[in-house]
Amino acid sequence: MNRPASRSPKTAVEAAVEAARWAPSVHNTQPWTFAVTGEEISLRADAERKLRVSDAQGREMLISCGAALFTMRTAMRAAGYEPVVRVMPDPDRPALLAVVKVGPETDPDEGVSVLAAEIERRRTHRAGFTSLPVPxxxxxxxxxxxxxxxxxxxxxxxxxxxxxxxxxxxxxxxxxxxxxxxxxxxxxxxxxxxxxxxxxxxxxxxxxxxxxxxxxxxxxxxxxxxxxxxxxxxxxxxxxxxxxxxxxxxxxxxxxxxxxxxxxxxxxxxxxxxxxxxxxxxxxxxxxxxxxxxxxxxxxxxxxxxxxxxxxxxxxxxxxxxxxxxxx
Missing domain, CATH: 3.40.109.10 (NADH Oxidase)
Structure with a gap:
């Protein structure tokens, strides 16, 4: 197991928010905001960044926010804590998409560590690929x-x-x-x-x-x-x-x-x-x-x-x- 060097709920929250900003989004609109309250992070959709013509329903905006949510979960696990997630927690607040809370301590396995290491390295491509095959x-x-x-x-x-x-x-x-x-x-x-x-x-x-x-x-x-x-x-x-x-x-x-x-x-x-x-x-x-x-x-x-x-x-x-x- 890979135990994080400096483990604390505070560092886990900070790591999760920092990681989330690297998530992919349509046109790189980054249509999200975060609110931190103690050991809890609220993920909200930023409607000002929604594509009002091509994404009138907000489908692509929410897919982008979902990518940010998974990134937060991965970063929190890599920091040594199991995330506790509530999706769409308040019907009266449709912009509030999820709440992520620091849960029990956990030792990140190799799979989590591998995914976390790619958060800042992942890139979107906008051209053709080489002839090398994908296995x-x-x-x-x-x-x-x-x-x-x-x-x-x-x-x-x-x-x-x-x-x-x-x-x-x-x-x-x-x-x-x-x-x-x-x-x-x-x-x-x-x-x-x-x-x-x-x-x-x-x-x-x-x-x-x-x-x-x-x-x-x-x-x-x-x-x-x-x-x-x-x-x-x-x-x-x-x-x-x-x-x-x-x-x-x-x-x-x-x-x-x-x-x-x-x-x-x-x-x-x-x-x-x-x-x-x-x-x-x-x-x-x-x-x-x-x-x-x-x-x-x-x-x-x-x-x-x-x-x-x-x-x-x-x-x-x-x-x-x-x-x-x-x-x-």
Missing amino acids: DRLVEALVRSAQAEGARLTPVLKPDAVTVLAALTQAAQGVQAQDRRFGLEVIRWARPPGSRRADGVPADAYPRDPVRTEPHFAQRDYAWRHRWGSDDGDPGATATGVVAVLTTPGDTREDWLAAGQSLQRVLLHASAYGVSAAFHTQVLEMTHLREFLREELCSGEYPQMIMRLGITFDDKDVVRRPVQDLLG
């Missing part, structure tokens, strides 16, 4: 990781199904690109070169000249008519990677939080083996296309995330708001 055994382990948090991760193995997902993504991106409301929303979270903002997508987080994968999964146009983007990418990294869909049996706010926790567990597990994820949520932001996907490819379950998993040697810096900006 089948790892994919199977990622499926189990998602299941442990209440969601289902389904690798899309049939080429025809991958082609359908790619086509739906291209169609959704094409429609959104023609809609000024979607465009303005993306621009809000696109950071120009040299920006000092601590949120949003930096200009060097995606390639200036994207290389098409086959089949091609459309990326967001964060540059929006500018020559933003990085020239540091590998032009030979054109592999699609392993396409996977994360689903839940229901589509409630609790399901969205569970999807976020499952997603982060999968991402940290993958990161420990050098595997990154690229996300494609455009199709899930269009109600009729999401419903088509649910009925035709997801066996009636609700798709919460579409991703590609693969190996890349890019290691971009990430931006996160300081802890003091998250406490309220």
Whole structure:
């Protein structure tokens, strides 16, 4: 067992809040705030950071917050305490998503330590992958990781199904690109070169000249008519990677939080083996296309995330708001 060197409820709370800010979020909006009361942390959704056009219901916001919740749980365990979690504890306060309290002392096992070590190392990828394969055994382990948090991760193995997902993504991106409301929303979270903002997508987080994968999964146009983007990418990294869909049996706010926790567990597990994820949520932001996907490819379950998993040697810096900006 790996006993933390300086164990106390106070350090566990501090570690959990510090870790949570590294969780992934749609457009890096970081739509969360935290309130600390003694040995208890309240996780709240920050509605000011919700995508009002593409995420009117707040589904992606809650998935992002679910990722932060799993990160807090992992960090608290790594600090030597079992977290006690209450999800949606007060129906009269819908912004209060969860309360995490320091529970009994525990010795973090190797699995917890491995996940915790990846919290700050995990990166979102926005391009093609190298031709190095993702091992089948790892994919199977990622499926189990998602299941442990209440969601289902389904690798899309049939080429025809991958082609359908790619086509739906291209169609959704094409429609959104023609809609000024979607465009303005993306621009809000696109950071120009040299920006000092601590949120949003930096200009060097995606390639200036994207290389098409086959089949091609459309990326967001964060540059929006500018020559933003990085020239540091590998032009030979054109592999699609392993396409996977994360689903839940229901589509409630609790399901969205569970999807976020499952997603982060999968991402940290993958990161420990050098595997990154690229996300494609455009199709899930269009109600009729999401419903088509649910009925035709997801066996009636609700798709919460579409991703590609693969190996890349890019290691971009990430931006996160300081802890003091998250406490309220």
